[in-house]
Amino acid sequence: MLSALRWINMNIRDYGGDPNNVLLFGESSGGRAVGDIGALKGSLNLYRHIISQSGSFNSFSFYTNISVSLQRSNFIVKKLNCQSNKSETVLECLRKASVNDLIVAYGDDGLRSVIDGYFFSYYPRLAIQHGTYN
Structure with missing residues (x-):
């Protein structure tokens, strides 16, 4: 997803878009995915807004760690x-x-995002609380 956002930022002007006004939208697991992006290393300045419809990135049950x-x-x-x-x-x-x-x-067993402490340092909710959410 980050690679796609980097491509969008490099090419959006060619399609009449504004790289400073990118909106991400996701529904259900896509809603969780767009919420996760803000907690990923390297996501800063790749988007401006998100809309998460029926996607909870507020529950710890959707996440796991490297060991598990x-x-x-x-x-x-x-x-x-x-x-x-x-x-x-x-x-x-x-x-x-x-x-x-x-x-x-x-x-x-459903898919879970992996909090690795580097690329995905915090659960999104904790990233927001720590001021590290992009």
């Missing part, structure tokens, strides 16, 4: 029989997995 994400990823790799000491082999196996196999391996 790695555990979940390792579980999925194991479930798909893609374990290996070589990351290239794991990646090749995952790329060959069918969409259906990936859906079954992932299960009903």
Whole structure:
């Protein structure tokens, strides 16, 4: 999303737009995504406004940390029989997995944004409270 926003900022004038007046809109998970953007490193000055419709970036349940994400990823790799000491082999196996196999391996657990302490330093609500929300 940040790459798309950078492209927009570089090219928006060619389409009659104003890089200082970019509005992001999202509904449901897209609403959460546009809310998350303000807490991402590198998002400063890429947009001016957001509209989040039915997307809650106020609940901690939509977020996770690196440790939990790695555990979940390792579980999925194991479930798909893609374990290996070589990351290239794991990646090749995952790329060959069918969409259906990936859906079954992932299960009903929803997607969560990963608070990594660097690129995504704070939950959006805490970024707002700490004055670091862009």
